[in-house]
Amino acid sequence: MRPKTKTPEWVPEGQCEGFACRVMDGVAAGHDGISTYSGTEQGQKPAVRHRRPQLTAQEYADGVRRGDRAVLGRAITLVESNAAHHIDKAQEVLKILLPYTGDSIRIGITGVPGVGKSTFIETFGCHLIEQGHKVAVLAVDPSSSISGGSILGDKTRMERLSRDERCFIRPSPAGTTLGGVARKTRETMLVCEAAGFDVVLVETVGVGQSETTVRSMVDFFLLLMLAGAGDELQGIKKGIMELADALVINKADGKNKLVAETARAEYERALHYLQPSTEGWISHAYTCSALANEGIDEIWKVIGKYREITTRSGVFARHRKEQNIKWVHDMLDDHLRSLFARHPGVNRIIRDVERSVANGSLPAVAAVQQLIAVFECKS
Numbered sequence: 001m002r003p004k005t006k007t008p009e010w011v012p013e014g015q016c017e018g019f020a021c022r023v024m025d026g027v028a029a030g031h032d033g034i035s036t037y038s039g040t041e042q043g044q045k046p047a048v049r050h051r052r053p054q055l056t057a058q059e060y061a062d063g064v065r066r067g068d069r070a071v072l073g074r075a076i077t078l079v080e081s082n083a084a085h086h087i088d089k090a091q092e093v094l095k096i097l098l099p100y101t102g103d104s105i106r107i108g109i110t111g112v113p114g115v116g117k118s119t120f121i122e123t124f125g126c127h128l129i130e131q132g133h134k135v136a137v138l139a140v141d142p143s144s145s146i147s148g149g150s151i152l153g154d155k156t157r158m159e160r161l162s163r164d165e166r167c168f169i170r171p172s173p174a175g176t177t178l179g180g181v182a183r184k185t186r187e188t189m190l191v192c193e194a195a196g197f198d199v200v201l202v203e204t205v206g207v208g209q210s211e212t213t214v215r216s217m218v219d220f221f222l223l224l225m226l227a228g229a230g231d232e233l234q235g236i237k238k239g240i241m242e243l244a245d246a247l248v249i250n251k252a253d254g255k256n257k258l259v260a261e262t263a264r265a266e267y268e269r270a271l272h273y274l275q276p277s278t279e280g281w282i283s284h285a286y287t288c289s290a291l292a293n294e295g296i297d298e299i300w301k302v303i304g305k306y307r308e309i310t311t312r313s314g315v316f317a318r319h320r321k322e323q324n325i326k327w328v329h330d331m332l333d334d335h336l337r338s339l340f341a342r343h344p345g346v347n348r349i350i351r352d353v354e355r356s357v358a359n360g361s362l363p364a365v366a367a368v369q370q371l372i373a374v375f376e377c378k379s
Helices: 057-065 069-080 084-100 117-130 185-194 209-216 231-241 256-272 296-313 315-342 344-358 364-375
Strands: 105-111 135-141 167-173 199-203 220-225 246-249 284-287
Touching: 057 069, 057 084, 057 185, 069 084, 069 167, 069 185, 084 185, 105 117, 105 209, 105 296, 117 135, 117 199, 117 296, 135 185, 167 185, 185 199, 220 296, 231 256, 246 256, 246 296, 256 284, 284 296, 296 315, 315 344, 344 364
Parallel strands: 105 199, 105 220, 135 167, 135 199, 220 246, 246 284
Antiparallel strands: none
16 A cells, blocks of 8 residues: 655645655554554553644744744745745745845856866955855756755755854755746845845756746846857857856866866957946956865956946945845736736647647647636637
C-alpha cells in the first residue's frame, strides 16, 4: 500500500498535480512496540507537540530590524509563500519595513555556467565584509523543468562566506520565472535591506536573452565571462553585453592570465560599439581571479564610481523609480495570468482547444481568441 502524500499549504491553487514538493504522512504510533504515550503506563497524557509560535506582522518586522537571522529567514519564507493567508501577512510586513529600505547598492551578477559565479561572489563578499559592509546574497538556483525541484546548494559552494555573521545567504528556486531570478526576489531584497544589509548581490542561474529580467531590479549589472569560450556563445553575447555596466573576465590566473587579458581587450573594443546601458556611464571590461583574489578591489571601486556618478546625475534615483513601476506591471501580469488559469470556463474547454490546435483543426490565434472570449464572458 502506497503512503498517502499531500502538497504543502503554500502550494498555489490549481498546481496540485505534478507539484515537485509533497509531504508524506508520518508513521502511526504503536509500531515496533512504541506506545502512543510518552510512557508505558496507562493513563499518562500524550506527549505535547511543540510548534513554533506564529508571529504577527509587527513581530516579523521588529525581528528583521534588530537583525534576528531566524526571524529574517522566516520573513523571507513568508514573502516567498504562495499561500493566500501568507500573502496578506507578507504585505503587512513589507509595508512596515518599507521606510527602512532602499539604502543598499543592488548588484546583479550573471554569467555562463562554469564561469565561477559562486567563487567570485564568495571572494567579492568576503572583500566587502573586510571593508565594513554587511552583505546579503540572493542566490537563485535553476529549477528542473521535469520535477520542478532545485538543489539550492549555494551555501555549500560559499562555505567561507556563509560562516560569517555579517553575511546572509538565501538560496531560492527560479521556478518557472524567466530572467534567472525567483518571482519574489524584489521583495526579498527589501527585507534584507530593512535588516541592515547595505550590499545585496543577486546571482542568477545563467546567461542568455531571458536573463535580462535581473537588470530591471538591480542598480549595477555585472557580467562574468570566460576567456577563450569560442564562437558557441556569440549568439547570446550581444544581447546581454548591451545591458552590462561592467564586463569581467574571470579566472585570469596562471597560464590563463595572458589569454584573459587578450579577451579583455577584445571585449573592450566590442563595448566601444555598443550603446551604454546606463545614461552617463561607459561600460568597460576588466579581468580578475576570484580564486587568487586578484582584481576584486578594482571591481568594487568601479561600482563605487558608478554609484557616485549616477547619484550625482539623478540617474540612480530615476532607475529605482522606473523599476518600482515595472514591478507593479509585472505583478499585474502575474495576477491576470493566475486569474485566467483558475477561470472555470477556461478550464472546462482548454484541453479540447489544445487538442484542436495540436491536430491542426484550429489555428493558434483562433484558439487564443476563443479562450479569451470565454474568460471575458463574451460567449
